[in-house]
Amino acid sequence: MTSVSTLLPLRVLVLGAGSWGTALAHAACHNAQVMIWARDPKTAHDINLQHRNRRYLPDIALPAGLLACDSLEQAFAFLQDASSSLIILGTPVAAIAHTCAILRDHLPAAGLQTTPVLWTCKGFEQQTARLPHEVAQAILADTIPHTGVLSGPSFAREVAQGLPVALTVASRHECVRTRATAALHAGNTRIYRSQDVVGVEVGGAMKNVIAIACGIADGLALGMNARAALITRGLAEMSRLGLVLGGDAATFSGLTGLGDLVLTATGDLSRNRQVGVALGQGQDLDTILSSGMTAEGVRCAQAALMRARSLDIDMPITEAVCSVLFDKVSPLDAVSRLLSRESRSE
Known part of the structure; x- marks a missing residue:
């Protein structure tokens, strides 16, 4: 040695x-x-x-x-x-x-x-x-x-x-x-x-889920406008959960919030984004995972949604991702549900 x-x-x-x-x-x-x-x-x-x-x-x-x-x-x-x-x-x-x-x-x-x-x-x-x-x-x-x-x-x-x-x-x-x-x-x-341990951890968890959503949009060829909207609203979703759990608002605009979200949602090396792209292109989750591709966002999406629901926090993008991953909802139908939500103040 x-x-x-x-x-x-x-x-x-x-x-x-x-x-x-x-x-x-x-x-x-x-x-x-x-x-x-x-x-x-x-x-x-x-x-x-x-x-x-x-x-x-x-x-x-x-x-x-x-x-x-x-x-x-x-x-x-x-x-x-x-x-x-x-x-x-x-x-x-x-x-x-x-x-x-x-x-x-x-x-x-x-x-x-x-x-x-x-x-x-x-x-x-x-x-x-x-x-x-x-x-x-x-x-x-x-x-x-x-x-x-x-x-x-x-x-x-x-x-x-x-x-x-x-x-x-x-x-x-x-x-x-x-x-x-x-x-x-x-x-x-x-x-x-x-x-801010809580804020850093919530950012690290939620960016994986949002990256799957961005990958689905890319797999459906919905364009860069859609991707930007998902990243922005995903950041808002991440922040809502993080603040209730005790995180600092500033954390979500920093490296472990916005920074990690942008990288994971857009980078070609992102396994979470790759899973989303494959789903958007019509592959089923079992086939994707059996090919050896693993992504933390798949493992934690349901848990994140469960935690949010226990706190009565609205997480529409996370819900949409879970519906595609686990409820056999088609990616296009999940996107349509998101688009059909009523207008609200940002």
């Missing part, structure tokens, strides 16, 4: 070797000694010896100093003698409860309970409609107190390529914001800081 440089006192552990976890591990190598934990031993082997993640980013050369392992014990031992450390959870929303349980069971025993923890997943938990911080809080409680979220308009591939990106770290704890900035703010990666 490649030896770890002693020149960088900060150590970063990334749990999850998917495309986003790998991209963030790559970015953190500018400022820190980094280890990535992979569930698959072959992935860890490839990163260590070939400096490639052949499953998720096969054409991206990874830094020679990036370490990988498939052992949780080895992963946490990597942080134990560090003067400064950070844990990044590169797992999807569906796995955050399990990952937080791992932290609860391992970090105190390793003397790492005060290590800042960041998650990067975007969405509502499918069964409970909880946001990631609500899931984490229920499991970690006061055992692992310093937590936060990292989000923003970003495609993993571009981050791994070293292209410019701006992200937001949100936490109630200054130590989390400071540590994340120290680990990731370098080169073409800019980190902005916020205390």
Whole structure:
């Protein structure tokens, strides 16, 4: 295994070797000694010896100093003698409860309970409609107190390529914001800081749902006017839900609101938009998903709508997306229903 440089006192552990976890591990190598934990031993082997993640980013050369392992014990031992450390959870929303349980069971025993923890997943938990911080809080409680979220308009591939990106770290704890900035703010990666965990998470969740709607409109060839309308009204929908849940209005006009929404609704690398385009072109959801295309917006759309309805919040675009995804309503009929809504003040 490649030896770890002693020149960088900060150590970063990334749990999850998917495309986003790998991209963030790559970015953190500018400022820190980094280890990535992979569930698959072959992935860890490839990163260590070939400096490639052949499953998720096969054409991206990874830094020679990036370490990988498939052992949780080895992963946490990597942080134990560090003067400064950070844990990044590169797992999807569906796995955050399990990952937080791992932290609860391992970090105190390793003397790492005060290590800042960041998650990067975007969405509502499918069964409970909880946001990631609500899931984490229920499991970690006061055992692992310093937590936060990292989000923003970003495609993993571009981050791994070293292209410019701006992200937001949100936490109630200054130590989390400071540590994340120290680990990731370098080169073409800019980190902005916020205390609005709720707003950042709602933006990250809802932009995926709105991106599916924009993809459907594009698949139906409804034009750029329709796309602009969906983005604008989608932003209003996102903000309504976020404000009721306790988010800050300013967050929704920033990187994790409007910024992430525009990227995901218009970018060709957006899997959520691609799912919408395929639906608009007449493919059914089962066929789309069986082809290997996954998108967080599909998983969280129903949960987002459930949370909104429990709060009596009007979410017409989210309702339309859910009707296409799960109620067999045709994309054209769903759009017609949106267009038939009565005029109202903006």
